[in-house]
Amino acid sequence: MLQVVGTPQKFDVVVIGSGAGGGTAVKVLTDQGINVALLEAGPMLHPETDFKEHVLPYQVDHRGAGAHAEYYFGRQQWNYFSAPNGYWNVPGEPYSVATGDKFRWFRSRIIGGRTNHYGRISLRFSDYDFQPEDGLSDPWPVTYSEMSPYYDKAEGFIGVTGTKEGLRTAPDGNFLPAIPPRVHEILIQKACAKLNIPCIPSRMAVLTKSIHGRAACHYCGQCGRGCRTASAFSSSQAMIFPAMKTGKLKVITGAMARELITDASGKVTAVSYVDKATRSEQQIHCRAVMVAASACESARLLLNSRSTRFPNGLGNSSGQVGRNLTDSVGFSLSGYVPALSGLPRHNADGIGGMHVYVPWWLYNDRKKDFPRGYHIEIGGGFGMPQLGSFHGECTRAEGYGKALKDTIREHYGAYVSFSGRGEMIPNRNCYCEIDPDRIDDYGIPVLRFHFQWSEHERAQARHMAETFTDIIGTLGGKVTGLTNPGRESSGISVGGSIIHEAGTVRMGSDPKTSVLNKYCQSHEVSNLFVCDAAPFVSQPDKNVTLSIVAFCWRASEYLAEEMRKGNV
Amino acid sequence: MSDTPEYSRRELLRQIGASTTLMAAGAGALSAQDMQHVHQAVAQETATGPYRPKALMRHEYATLERLSDLIIPADSHSEGALAANSAAFIDFLCGASEEMKGIYTGGLAWIDERMRKQYDSDFLSAQPGQQTALLDQIAYRKNDQPDLSPGVQFFDWARRMVVDAYYTSAIGMKELGYMGNGAMDHFSVPENAVEYALKRSPFA
Numbered sequence: 001m002l003q004v005v006g007t008p009q010k011f012d013v014v015v016i017g018s019g020a021g022g023g024t025a026v027k028v029l030t031d032q033g034i035n036v037a038l039l040e041a042g043p044m045l046h047p048e049t050d051f052k053e054h055v056l057p058y059q060v061d062h063r064g065a066g067a068h069a070e071y072y073f074g075r076q077q078w079n080y081f082s083a084p085n086g087y088w089n090v091p092g093e094p095y096s097v098a099t100g101d102k103f104r105w106f107r108s109r110i111i112g113g114r115t116n117h118y119g120r121i122s123l124r125f126s127d128y129d130f131q132p133e134d135g136l137s138d139p140w141p142v143t144y145s146e147m148s149p150y151y152d153k154a155e156g157f158i159g160v161t162g163t164k165e166g167l168r169t170a171p172d173g174n175f176l177p178a179i180p181p182r183v184h185e186i187l188i189q190k191a192c193a194k195l196n197i198p199c200i201p202s203r204m205a206v207l208t209k210s211i212h213g214r215a216a217c218h219y220c221g222q223c224g225r226g227c228r229t230a231s232a233f234s235s236s237q238a239m240i241f242p243a244m245k246t247g248k249l250k251v252i253t254g255a256m257a258r259e260l261i262t263d264a265s266g267k268v269t270a271v272s273y274v275d276k277a278t279r280s281e282q283q284i285h286c287r288a289v290m291v292a293a294s295a296c297e298s299a300r301l302l303l304n305s306r307s308t309r310f311p312n313g314l315g316n317s318s319g320q321v322g323r324n325l326t327d328s329v330g331f332s333l334s335g336y337v338p339a340l341s342g343l344p345r346h347n348a349d350g351i352g353g354m355h356v357y358v359p360w361w362l363y364n365d366r367k368k369d370f371p372r373g374y375h376i377e378i379g380g381g382f383g384m385p386q387l388g389s390f391h392g393e394c395t396r397a398e399g400y401g402k403a404l405k406d407t408i409r410e411h412y413g414a415y416v417s418f419s420g421r422g423e424m425i426p427n428r429n430c431y432c433e434i435d436p437d438r439i440d441d442y443g444i445p446v447l448r449f450h451f452q453w454s455e456h457e458r459a460q461a462r463h464m465a466e467t468f469t470d471i472i473g474t475l476g477g478k479v480t481g482l483t484n485p486g487r488e489s490s491g492i493s494v495g496g497s498i499i500h501e502a503g504t505v506r507m508g509s510d511p512k513t514s515v516l517n518k519y520c521q522s523h524e525v526s527n528l529f530v531c532d533a534a535p536f537v538s539q540p541d542k543n544v545t546l547s548i549v550a551f552c553w554r555a556s557e558y559l560a561e562e563m564r565k566g567n568v
Numbered sequence: 569m570s571d572t573p574e575y576s577r578r579e580l581l582r583q584i585g586a587s588t589t590l591m592a593a594g595a596g597a598l599s600a601q602d603m604q605h606v607h608q609a610v611a612q613e614t615a616t617g618p619y620r621p622k623a624l625m626r627h628e629y630a631t632l633e634r635l636s637d638l639i640i641p642a643d644s645h646s647e648g649a650l651a652a653n654s655a656a657f658i659d660f661l662c663g664a665s666e667e668m669k670g671i672y673t674g675g676l677a678w679i680d681e682r683m684r685k686q687y688d689s690d691f692l693s694a695q696p697g698q699q700t701a702l703l704d705q706i707a708y709r710k711n712d713q714p715d716l717s718p719g720v721q722f723f724d725w726a727r728r729m730v731v732d733a734y735y736t737s738a739i740g741m742k743e744l745g746y747m748g749n750g751a752m753d754h755f756s757v758p759e760n761a762v763e764y765a766l767k768r769s770p771f772a
Contacts, residue, residue: 054749057736061660064736069665072729179755183765186757190771218751339769343761345745350755384748385735394727400639400707401700404727405743408735409645412744476770 011037011250012563014271014286016257016301019113020548021292021531023235027157028556030248034563037284038240039255039273041293042109045084045116045236051226052081057386064387071387081386083116083226083234092441096448101429103451104486104496105296111253112236113294114499115545116226119353120205120233121377122160123542124151124171128363134371136425136456137538141509141518144171150550158233158549159211161351162203169373170200170359170542177208178355182348184340184380184416185356191474192358197467199358199378205233205546206351214238222384223352232352255282258444260289260305260314260528267527268314274442288527288559288568291505292552295534296325296432299504300447302515302530303434315522320515324503325430325449326539329374329422329457330493331464332484334392335472340380340414348381348413360541370459374422374541376467382413392480417483418471420464423541426503427454430495451495461492500544502533520555527568529555619653623662623669628676629655631692632726635679638703639730646743654733661729675722682719 015025018040029036057063064080065071071080077087086108097103108114127144148171155174162175178201181189185199192199206223210216214237215229223232230237243249254276261270261283270285291298299322305314313321360373383389390408392415397407435448472479486497508514511523520535522528531552533544562568621629632655640649649655662669679702680690687698705711706719707727734740766772 056741056749058738062664063657063732065661065664067664069661069668072661073665073667180757183757183761186762187765187769187771190769194771218753219755220749220751222749339765342764344758344764345747346758346761347747347750347752348757349748349750349752382744382746382748385741385744385746387732387736390731390735391728394724394731398708400703400727401641402643404731405640405643405645405648408731409744474770 010285010287011035012286013037013288013290013559014039014284015290015292016271017041017113017291017293017297017532018111018235018240018251019108019292019294019532020115020235020545021533021552022290023112023115023239024154024549024552025290025292025531025556026243026249027239028553029560030243030246032560033248034560035248036243037250037252037286039257039271039284040111040251040253041256041276042086042111042253044251044253045111047226047228047230047237050084051228053220053222053225053227055081056384057081079224081222081225083224084110085114085117086110093446094438094440095446096435096438098448098450101449101451102488102494103449104494105447105449105501106496106499107294107297110236111240111251112234115233115235117224118545119377119543120223120351121353121357121543122155122158122203122205122546123359123375124148124173125540125542125547126169126171128168129538129540129542132538136371138508138513140537141507141514146518147547147550147554150554151546153553154546154549157212158205158238158546159207159214160203160205160546161201161208163201165198165200165359167198167200167359169361169363170203170375173203175203176211178202179208179350181355182350182381183343184337184413185354185378187337187339187475188378188380188416188471189356191471194474195470196361197358197471198361199356202354202357204351204353207231208351212238217351219350221349221352252284256442256444257291257293257301258304258442260291260301262305262307262309262314262525266309266525268525274444276442279442287563288529290529290531290552290556290559291534292531294532295501295504295536296447296449298530298532298534299432300434300445302505304445310524315515315524315528317524318512318515320506320513322432322447322504323428324426324506324537325432325451325501326424326426326503327451327493327495328498328500328539328541328543329424329453329460329464330419330484330487330498331422331461331468331491332417332419332482333465333468333472333479333491334379334415334417334481334483335468335475335477335479336411337414337416337472337475337477339476340416341410343413345382354378368463370456370463372423372425372456372460372541374420374460374464376464377419377421379417379419380413380415396480415480416472416475416477418464418468419484420461420468421498421500421541421543422457422460422464424539425454425456426538427452429454432504449496453492453495458490458492461490465491500533500539502536502539502544505530505534506537507535508537519558520551521558526562529559531555619656619659621656621659624659624672624676627690627692628673629659631676631679631690632658632672634692634699635726636730636733638699639727640734647739649730649734652734652737652739654730654737657733658726658729671722671725675718675726678718678722
């Protein structure tokens with residue numbers, strides 16, 4: 001399976017990374033008959049054995065605590081029952097954070113990447129996200145109307161629920177039927193209506209009807225554990241596995257890209273990677289490369305691809321590679337709602353996550369003290385009892401015996417939670433660079449992060465706190481506490497912990513201030529494309545996955561056409 | 569491509585472990601009530617007779633069982649932590665982690681020592697009223713003072729883990745009325761639940 005150095009096989013395109021971007025590239029390119037090799041740093045995914053969406057806690061002896069009770073000591077990387085996804089600390093692959101700064105870097109190492117697990121929230125960016133009217137961040141080199149047909153294609157393929165609402169802050173799409181709200185969501189809609197806040201059916205990449213050979217959802221509510229019927233979108237099941245059957249795709253797992261090799265003309269000729277199993281150096285030749293390794297890994301690869309012609313990293317004459325690093329602003333609050341206590345029992349699973357959400361609603365408000373918007377994600381219902389489900393109850397109720405047991409039963413299903421996901425404005429204090437003093441276990445220089453929220457984000461998080469408190473109060477409820485993990489003392493998320501990194505290889509019209517053109521193609525190296533969230537000029541409050549698929553779809557079609565024309 | 573799902577609902581149900589009778593009945597989807605039966609059937613299949621402690625000594629294990637019974641007792645509504653073998657889950661994790669084992673051997677010894685000082689008897693042999701008198705002290709953070717602190721901290725561990733063990737068991741899920749994780753043809757919310765909440769809400 002491995003390429004032998006010296007007698008390399010040549011592919012039309014090498015795609016690096018198998019998440020939303022890599023999966024889309026593989027799908028669109030192989031559909032057009034192009035020969036693709038896909039490099040993934042982690043192993044192959046096997047949904048039938050890897051996914052645990054129908055495993056109950058008591059079917060596992062440690063019930064999810066981990067083989068050495070890691071959960072109870074805060075040493076568990078990720079929920080035991082979650083789909084294979086990734087790590088906060090990848091063994092053998094360290095990174096640094098500058099003194100005084102805070103940043104957490106999540107990395108996937110599996111076919112499908114984060115799409116095996118992600119929240120499936122699928123929101124189009126708005127017209128003003130591409131051309132900001134406040135001038136606080138740079139305009140994108142594309143407009144909403146240019147991207148709209150690609151959002152149509154992305155939604156049509158992955159399948160997104162929703163309803164047409166006609167909101168500028170939440171552009172309508174090519175939707176599958178929405179799913180009815182749960183009891184707590186009906187109450188929240190009424191509370192929001194009282195506060196003049198819109199609360200509309202959620203837009204989720206889950207199939208409420210069968211499309212493209214993927215079964216309709218069976219409503220077990222465990223999308224985050226992976227979906228064996230592929231009813232919740234993942235790039236592994238919906239894009240990569242079908243492409244493997246075409247004969248046009250070669251998947252190489254356990255392959256950590258080290259460097260992009262260029263020739264005298266400055267074109268990429270090959271990808272050098274480490275085969276992790278043998279720790280040996282391999283090369284794979286190609287006509288073009290699509291880098292979709294996740295925003296920061298993609299920047300790292302370009303920065304580590306230095307040559308006489310590109311002393312600052314490949315395609316980095318602008319010096320923008322690694323800059324403009326952003327993550328979503330996160331803030332979460334939960335509350336107890338007496339109206340829901342003792343609620344008649346029923347199956348409240350539905351699709352994983354929320355059935356309704358709050359899109360940004362104050363775009364025209366001039367009085368608020370922060371510039372950009374956020375949306376609100378909603379939680380609650382009769383969730384599967386898991387380790388920790390009632391720790392909050394134990395802390396609040398204390399005591400023991402029948403009183404504790406009665407309280408837990410009455411309060412089960414009576415909690416709601418609100419998570420804000422807000423737009424961060426790129427600032428000069430947030431970037432990643434190569435740490436000159438450190439390499440990973442494969443000898444590859446590692447990243448050093450610099451990250452500081454500005455007052456824009458802190459003010460926005462305070463607004464989230466006020467809004468969520470208002471909604472909980474309007475429900476007749478009581479705030480019970482901050483709930484987002486990885487937060488600073490004020491409650492705002494630590495940078496990186498929302499796992500929406502973007503901006504580190506940004507696109508733009510001017511090669512002096514950007515790395516890529518509007519097709520995600522390098523200004524300087526015509527056969528180099530970057531197709532994850534790294535090209536994004538800003539971090540709209542809408543989760544990035546749907547836009548990664550849309551932008552990569554467009555870039556892949558463009559690349560295929562350029563190859564046909566002989567330009568690449 | 570055709571609209572025929574590659575991976576059928578029937579195959580899924582097989583994998584969930586639905587009982588053969590349900591499959592023979594040709595169920596296209598499992599109702600919430602059916603799922604409770606499946607949960608119980610699976611629990612029975614995985615039960616393997618009385619649990620033999622792996623990490624704790626017999627006396628420690630018996631003390632932990634009594635503690636679990638006091639934390640989540642049986643009542644007219646349902647069985648409690650004792651019937652749900654909550655102590656077995658904790659002992660299993662004590663066998664998996666030396667750090668966990670230390671928390672329990674230390675905490676259980678502290679409780680015995682405290683009881684001996686006050687009542688000249690270890691926790692297990694003490695009168696129920698004497699046992700609860702100690703818990704009434706260590707079950708509250710306000711008593712997290714130098715003298716009682718080890719007991720308060722230990723009880724916090726024991727309470728959280730007994731609660732975890734109980735509510736993630738088949739008995740505990742039934743106590744809560746958890747009906748999820750099935751396979752349904754469509755999703756809907758029962759009217760009575762909506763009415764119940766609306767009536768009690770500020771939007772009535």
